[in-house]
Amino acid sequence: MLDKLDIAHLLAAIGRGERDAFDHLYHATAPQLLGVALRIVRDRARAEDVLQEAYTRVWLRAQSFDPAAGQAMAWLSAIVRHGAIDFIRRTPSxxxxxxxxxxxxxxxxxxxxxxxxxxxxxxxxxxxxxxxxxxxxxxxxxxxxxxxxxxxxxxxxxxxxxxxxxxxxxxxxxxxxxxxxx
Structure with missing residues (x-):
């Protein structure tokens, strides 16, 4: 497991377009973030879809992460949490x-x-x-x-x-x- 500083460094590298950093971040954080999505959408396939969308957002927005504003894992969790909530809102009954x-x-x-x-x-x-x-x-x-x-x-x-x-x-x-x- 990566520590908080490592995740912040990986996000900075991803912000510069480094694919290896993205791959490393994904493998280190996906299990925990899948749990965040799963607790909200309550279906593994849906949670995996939410996670896929969340990592796309991470790739696109990594340069906007500010370590002075908060912890990297909290930032990632917020992206997943908001994505899961949006997923539920968009899902037709x-x-x-x-x-x-x-x-x-x-x-x-x-x-x-x-x-x-x-x-x-x-x-x-x-x-x-x-x-x-x-x-x-x-x-x-x-x-x-x-x-x-x-x-x-x-x-x-x-x-x-x-x-x-x-x-x-x-x-x-x-x-x-x-x-x-x-």
């Missing part, structure tokens, strides 16, 4: 998404369709219900409303890479769930 696309879910299976289609639609509804709120919202908006990853990123003010990661994990979870329910 399951109720909002479910209400918005309620008709679509109801129309997944038409009683006039064959029994197999109705079973597939019921399985899809079940598996969508198994996803966490954020993932379900992104998947539904991407595949029901036809929003692109870029449009989702703009709507929720999230990096495109984060949106793509959430969608990828969501689709993998749906695939696994649908395979089990087939």
């Amino acid at each position: 399951a109720r909002q998404v479910d209400e918005q696309y309620d008709g679509w879910f109801e129309n997944l299976a038409d009683p006039r369709d064959e029994e197999a289609d109705m079973m597939s639609a019921a399985a899809l509804r079940h598996c969508l219900g198994e996803l966490d709120e954020t993932t379900r919202a992104y998947v539904v908006e991407a595949y029901c409303a036809g929003l692109s990853g870029k449009e989702l990123a703009e709507r929720y003010k999230r990096p495109l890479g984060t949106i793509k990661g959430v969608l990828r994990r969501g689709l993998a979870a749906l695939k696994m769930c649908l395979g089990e329910n087939a």
Whole structure:
């Protein structure tokens, strides 16, 4: 573990664009900062997304860290904490998404369709219900409303890479769930 002075020196080096310093800082502080994010968002995948965004901010803002104004680890923790709180604020609630696309879910299976289609639609509804709120919202908006990853990123003010990661994990979870329910 690095001491307070080492972290401050690493931040100064990162402010000068030194990638090795960033790598060293990440490996030394990520476990503790992941814990900060996890306590707020209460989901490991979401906490990892928050941490990814936080380290991007650290890279971009390291030159603004002033050791005279406070401790380096407190500065890093504040970036993660604020990022986690922003994440929660930007995350659509399951109720909002479910209400918005309620008709679509109801129309997944038409009683006039064959029994197999109705079973597939019921399985899809079940598996969508198994996803966490954020993932379900992104998947539904991407595949029901036809929003692109870029449009989702703009709507929720999230990096495109984060949106793509959430969608990828969501689709993998749906695939696994649908395979089990087939």
